[in-house]
Each structure stands twice: as structure tokens, then as C-alpha cells.
Amino acid sequence: MVDSKVNGSDDQNLYFLSSSRSKEPLSINIAMFEQPLLKLTSVDIVEATNNFCKANIIGDGGFGTVYKATLPGGKTVAVKKLSRAKAQGHREFIAEMETLGKVKHRNLVPLFGYCSYGEEKVLVYEYMVNGSLDQWLRNRTGTLDVLDWSKRYKIAVGAARGLAFLHHGFIPHIIHRDIKASNILLNEDFEPKVADFGLARLISACETHVSTEIAGTFGYIPPEYGQSWKSTTRGDVYSFGVILLELLTGKEPTGPDFKDIHGGNLVGWVFEKIKNGQAVDVLDLLILDADSKQTMLQTLQIAVICLSENPASRPIMLHVLKFLKGIKDE
Structure with a gap:
């Protein structure tokens, strides 16, 4: 020592x-x-x-x-x-x-x-040999395999477990403030690991002035951050809800596909489809089959409550983790 x-x-x-x-x-x-x-x-x-x-x-x-x-x-x-x-x-x-x-x-x-x-x-x-979730879902080079639903579900549960630990596992609690697909890294077994945890707090501790920047990344920022710059664990839950939608739909959080949709993003598109009774239509056709359909729809229900406009209506991450694990236990 x-x-x-x-x-x-x-x-x-x-x-x-x-x-x-x-x-x-x-x-x-x-x-x-x-x-x-x-x-x-x-x-x-x-x-x-x-x-x-x-x-x-x-x-x-x-x-x-x-x-x-x-x-x-x-x-x-x-x-x-x-x-x-x-x-x-x-x-x-x-x-x-x-x-x-x-x-x-x-x-x-x-x-x-x-x-x-x-x-x-x-x-x-x-070093995480399989890079980020973002790279696998976007597959911009066309050289990566499609992540099947079992891998995506494993990633959802593992990321929820890591985030729940940050929020509830010790004191002082850590609010991530920048949960996004590029901050979920994958090891050789596709076990997810949350990256950049604590950096937002580290930056805040090092700044001598009060920051007026909204923490987070466009497409993942919860609606309440427009009224207040105060970060909370419920803000992380919202961002995690967006991650779940990415895993379910294979789509990015923002983009030209959503320009005519309320909110102009993936969340708005999914909510509009659900409202019109077309929930199944948001699921990624590359991985949707008879075996995955039910658990994907159940995961979609969990994503929806994570994305509640009212932060108080969102579950805590411990409950999100319990809900996700409960899908396989049924």
C-alpha cells in the first residue's frame, strides 16, 4: 500500500x-x-x-x-x-x-x-470488448450481428441492475444524469456495464460556477428538465425508459422518422402507436417472433411507466429491475 x-x-x-x-x-x-x-x-x-x-x-x-x-x-x-x-x-x-x-x-x-x-x-x-449498445443497435458499419431478444433482455436487466445500485446501493447515492445507449458497454458475454457513472457529479464538484446546462443527451432528457435543471433519480429512470424503447424498436431516440410526430422523437412515436392500439407495430421486426412477442410487449409496458411525464409516477429503479426480472419468472 x-x-x-x-x-x-x-x-x-x-x-x-x-x-x-x-x-x-x-x-x-x-x-x-x-x-x-x-x-x-x-x-x-x-x-x-x-x-x-x-x-x-x-x-x-x-x-x-x-x-x-x-x-x-x-x-x-x-x-x-x-x-x-x-x-x-x-x-x-x-x-x-x-x-x-x-x-x-x-x-x-x-x-x-x-x-x-x-x-x-x-x-x-x-476495456469492454463488445463496445457500446449504441454500436450494436445502429450497426452503421453493417458488420455486426443483429442482437436477438434474449440478448436485448439480458442487457435491459443488467443495465437496470447497475443503475439501481447507483441509486440505492450505497450512500452517497449517484445520479447518472446521462443514461444513453452509448454509455451502456458490453463485455465478451454481452453482460452490460453502465459507464460514466459519477462523472456528472465529478464535473459539478469541479465547477466554481452554477451550471445552467441541461444535463443529459438530446432524446433522453426527461420533460421536467425544461422547467428545472435539478437532476434526480427519476430523471435517470426516464432515460432508462428510452433505452428500453431502443431495445424494443431498434430505432434511435431522435431522427427524421419522427419529424411529424408529437414530440418529434421515439417516445412520442411509441405513445402515438399505443394510443391507436398499434403497440405491436413498434416492435423490431428483425427480432419479433412468436416466442419473443409476449415478453417484448410486457417490457414495453415497463418502458411506458418509466416514461411518465410526471416524475412522481415513475417507479424507482429497484422496482424497474423487479418488474423486468418478473417477466421471465412468470
């Missing part, structure tokens, strides 16, 4: 801490990770990403850019370089990493470590 005080010369180091059962020191400014101890300097990070080469980019979002990287020793990881404008405050960053580093769950992307040097803030995650 490294010394609990990191001196100035070590600030640029990335720490991977070994598992320890010893009592944590009261004052600590590095996270307690469960990986074997490794120290990587900023030079190692630059080399691992080939100087943050564009060819290594595997994701780009509101919080920063993600690179596929190979650490000294050959381990493949995902390195997220936080946007400079949103990564202020070294002290706050370190404090928040302490919390996020302790969050362990089978349906959350493991955070291996972090690096803070100069104005740069870098996070290192486990």
Missing part, C-alpha cells in the same frame, strides 16, 4: 492500488482500487494512447474522449481524457475519485485508476 499522502512530485502519477483489508487512513487523497499496485506517469499514459492518437478513439461524449490504450505489460484499457473546460479543481477531482474508485458492481464499468497532471485529468477503465 502506498503512503496515504501523495507529495507534489507524485501528482502526475496514476495509481493502481492493491487490495487491502487494513483500516483506511482518515486522510487519503488517492482512491482505494482493487488492482495490483502499478504506478504510471503521464508519459506512460501518452505512450499507451500513442499520444492520444485519433486512430485510437473509441468514444466521444460530453465529458471527454475515450481512447483504446495498451499499458506497459500489455493490458488493454480504455482511457478517458476529460474535457479541459470541465475538469477544473485538482483537489475536488481527487476527492471525487476516492468515492468512484470504491464503487464496485458487476454491471458498472470498473474504474482502474486516474491521473491528474497539469490541467489534464485522465480516467482509466476496463
Whole structure:
């Protein structure tokens, strides 16, 4: 175990801490990770990403850019370089990493470590070999197989489990604020893992001014965020409802297909179809069959209550998870 005080010369180091059962020191400014101890300097990070080469980019979002990287020793990881404008405050960053580093769950992307040097803030995650749910549902390259309903259902349950843990598994609770298909990553067994959890809170902790930006991604933002910028767990539930619709329909949350629909999005289109008694017509024909139809319709019912306009009418994620698991138990 490294010394609990990191001196100035070590600030640029990335720490991977070994598992320890010893009592944590009261004052600590590095996270307690469960990986074997490794120290990587900023030079190692630059080399691992080939100087943050564009060819290594595997994701780009509101919080920063993600690179596929190979650490000294050959381990493949995902390195997220936080946007400079949103990564202020070294002290706050370190404090928040302490919390996020302790969050362990089978349906959350493991955070291996972090690096803070100069104005740069870098996070290192486990690399997910099957990429994001977004990539599989869009299949823009035409090279991926169609996800059948059993895989999509597995992804729905696992993502719900991970989100329920963030909301209810420990204190302080974490509101994700940016649940979307590109933030649900898939391992080699298509077990889903929620990514970017805690980053919204991390950014808030590092900002010295009150942000007036609406948190989230267009198409996933709950309607109440138009009146208030306050994020809640029920906002995450709404965004998860959109994920369920994507899994059921195979369609994107927004797009030209919905330009003449109330709301101009997937949610509006689905609600209009249901209102007209055409619920079955929203289901993805690529995977719809006699075996999947009933469970898909039941999942659609769960999505609808997650998407209630009134936040108080939405279930909590623990209940969403229970509902989803209950489909298979019947």
C-alpha cells in the first residue's frame, strides 16, 4: 500500500492500488482500487494512447474522449481524457475519485485508476470488448450481428441492475444524469456495464460556477428538465425508459422518422402507436417472433411507466429491475 499522502512530485502519477483489508487512513487523497499496485506517469499514459492518437478513439461524449490504450505489460484499457473546460479543481477531482474508485458492481464499468497532471485529468477503465449498445443497435458499419431478444433482455436487466445500485446501493447515492445507449458497454458475454457513472457529479464538484446546462443527451432528457435543471433519480429512470424503447424498436431516440410526430422523437412515436392500439407495430421486426412477442410487449409496458411525464409516477429503479426480472419468472 502506498503512503496515504501523495507529495507534489507524485501528482502526475496514476495509481493502481492493491487490495487491502487494513483500516483506511482518515486522510487519503488517492482512491482505494482493487488492482495490483502499478504506478504510471503521464508519459506512460501518452505512450499507451500513442499520444492520444485519433486512430485510437473509441468514444466521444460530453465529458471527454475515450481512447483504446495498451499499458506497459500489455493490458488493454480504455482511457478517458476529460474535457479541459470541465475538469477544473485538482483537489475536488481527487476527492471525487476516492468515492468512484470504491464503487464496485458487476454491471458498472470498473474504474482502474486516474491521473491528474497539469490541467489534464485522465480516467482509466476496463476495456469492454463488445463496445457500446449504441454500436450494436445502429450497426452503421453493417458488420455486426443483429442482437436477438434474449440478448436485448439480458442487457435491459443488467443495465437496470447497475443503475439501481447507483441509486440505492450505497450512500452517497449517484445520479447518472446521462443514461444513453452509448454509455451502456458490453463485455465478451454481452453482460452490460453502465459507464460514466459519477462523472456528472465529478464535473459539478469541479465547477466554481452554477451550471445552467441541461444535463443529459438530446432524446433522453426527461420533460421536467425544461422547467428545472435539478437532476434526480427519476430523471435517470426516464432515460432508462428510452433505452428500453431502443431495445424494443431498434430505432434511435431522435431522427427524421419522427419529424411529424408529437414530440418529434421515439417516445412520442411509441405513445402515438399505443394510443391507436398499434403497440405491436413498434416492435423490431428483425427480432419479433412468436416466442419473443409476449415478453417484448410486457417490457414495453415497463418502458411506458418509466416514461411518465410526471416524475412522481415513475417507479424507482429497484422496482424497474423487479418488474423486468418478473417477466421471465412468470
